[in-house]
Amino acid sequence: MPYFAFRNFPDDTPIPDDCYSCDGSPDWAALLEWICPDLSRDEAERLAAVGEASGDQPDVAGLKRLIEAHARPAPHGAERPDATT
Numbered sequence: 001m002p003y004f005a006f007r008n009f010p011d012d013t014p015i016p017d018d019c020y021s022c023d024g025s026p027d028w029a030a031l032l033e034w035i036c037p038d039l040s041r042d043e044a045e046r047l048a049a050v051g052e053a054s055g056d057q058p059d060v061a062g063l064k065r066l067i068e069a070h071a072r073p074a075p076h077g078a079e080r081p082d083a084t085t
Contacts, residue, residue, distance in 0.1 A: 004036050004067055011061040026058045035063045043071060 019030045028048030033039055039047070050070050056062055 004038050004071060006036050006064055006067075007034070009035070009060050011059070013060045015058060015060075028052055028058065031058050031063055032067065035060060036067050039067070039071070047071060 015026070015031060016034065019027050019034055021027055028051040029041070029044040032044040032047050032051070033041070047066060047070055051058065051063075051066050054066075
């Protein structure tokens with residue numbers, strides 16, 4: 001299982017308003033990147049499809065569970081473009 005560093009928010013932290021679209025629906029990819037900055041944009045988009053299909057309303061605990069259950073590790077040797085060495 002890959003290791004992900006989640007932001008240290010309590011599970012009852014409200015979701016930020018900028019993670020919702022203008023029609024009030026959650027932007028799952030933005031939410032996933034908000035809670036776990038280590039996710040690549042592609043992985044966040046892939047996981048967003050899983051979250052949207054679940055029909056659940058997003059919350060901090062649910063986002064963490066979604067990432068832990070469905071995230072794929074980065075290919076060996078791959079680095080995030082913003083990673084510092």
